[in-house]
Amino acid sequence: MLQTHDLTVRFGGHVAVDRVSAAFHAGTLTAIVGPNGAGKTTYFNLISGQLKATSGSVHLEGEDVTALPAPLRTRRGLGRAFQLTQLFPRLSVLENVRLAVQSRHGGAMKLLSVWLDQRELIDEAMQVLQAVRLADKAELPAAGLPHGDQRKLEVALMMALDPKVYMFDEPTAGMSVDEVPVILDLIRALKERRDKTILLVEHKMDVVRELADRILVLHQGQLLADGPPAEVMSLPVVQSAYLGLEVSAADAPIEEAA
Numbered sequence: 001m002l003q004t005h006d007l008t009v010r011f012g013g014h015v016a017v018d019r020v021s022a023a024f025h026a027g028t029l030t031a032i033v034g035p036n037g038a039g040k041t042t043y044f045n046l047i048s049g050q051l052k053a054t055s056g057s058v059h060l061e062g063e064d065v066t067a068l069p070a071p072l073r074t075r076r077g078l079g080r081a082f083q084l085t086q087l088f089p090r091l092s093v094l095e096n097v098r099l100a101v102q103s104r105h106g107g108a109m110k111l112l113s114v115w116l117d118q119r120e121l122i123d124e125a126m127q128v129l130q131a132v133r134l135a136d137k138a139e140l141p142a143a144g145l146p147h148g149d150q151r152k153l154e155v156a157l158m159m160a161l162d163p164k165v166y167m168f169d170e171p172t173a174g175m176s177v178d179e180v181p182v183i184l185d186l187i188r189a190l191k192e193r194r195d196k197t198i199l200l201v202e203h204k205m206d207v208v209r210e211l212a213d214r215i216l217v218l219h220q221g222q223l224l225a226d227g228p229p230a231e232v233m234s235l236p237v238v239q240s241a242y243l244g245l246e247v248s249a250a251d252a253p254i255e256e257a258a
């Protein structure tokens with residue numbers, strides 16, 4: 001289980017994420033929605049360790065990981081789609097994914113011969129590339145991929161690490177219409193496995209409605225609503241937030257509105 005407790009970050013006087021408490025369970029896909037600037041990406045950054053919290057905590061499987069830097073949180077099983085800056089741009093697509101597969105296997109592969117190591121790692125990396133439909137671009141340098149393919153590569157790298165918690169931040173943004181279903185199918189397949197905790201920041205409400213077991217609404221850094229999709233989306237306070245009307249979590253507590 002992943003938990004945030006009163007998670008908060010301030011940038012000067014601005015509180016971008018404001019005492020957000022929530023728990024995320026394996027087998028559940030939670031969509032995090034909210035208007036632009038609501039704090040969704042910042043909340044992700046606090047969970048993954050890209051940003052240091054001003055106060056509050058993040059727990060993974062009962063362990064307090066709040067003080068851990070991002071790479072150590074990754075090792076504990078928190079998977080955040082890689083940013084392009086974290087790739088090896090001159091290495092091929094396949095090499096990048098192979099390195100991610102290798103880092104997941106860690107010491108376990110040492111027992112095998114070097115040749116077997118390489119063969120198995122490459123086979124596994126190719127399977128991941130097939131899943132995201134990038135196998136035909138395996139030999140190209142990562143930096144040369146068009147935008148949609150780079151987004152697929154980000155997902156491929158996360159899959160190669162096979163974390164306990166998958167965090168997708170607008171995974172289909174900037175993709176062409178024929179590429180979007182590839183990523184959505186993958187997320188659907190992950191969900192069907194029932195053993196992964198999936199967090200999805202997504203603006204497209206049709207995607208959210210189809211995939212989410214639960215919706216968490218952020219508004220001005222605060223948790224405005226948290227619950228099953230139909231229930232949450234029908235709340236007047238949520239509709240107001242989406243229409244951009246003046247509203248705050250304090251004006252309409254979720255308990256009263258539900």
Ligand SMILES: Nc1ncnc2c1ncn2[C@@H]1O[C@H](COP(=O)(O)OP(=O)(O)OP(=O)(O)O)[C@@H](O)[C@H]1O
Pocket residue numbers: 011016034035036037038039040041042043
């Ligand atoms: N490093 C930073 N320094 C200062 N302000 C920041 C920083 N990161 C985020 N913010 C501010 O925090 C607020 C929340 O931003 P965030 O990107 O998390 O929103 P979001 O909900 O993901 O928005 P969008 O849907 O547009 O991506 C915004 O007002 C943003 O300007």
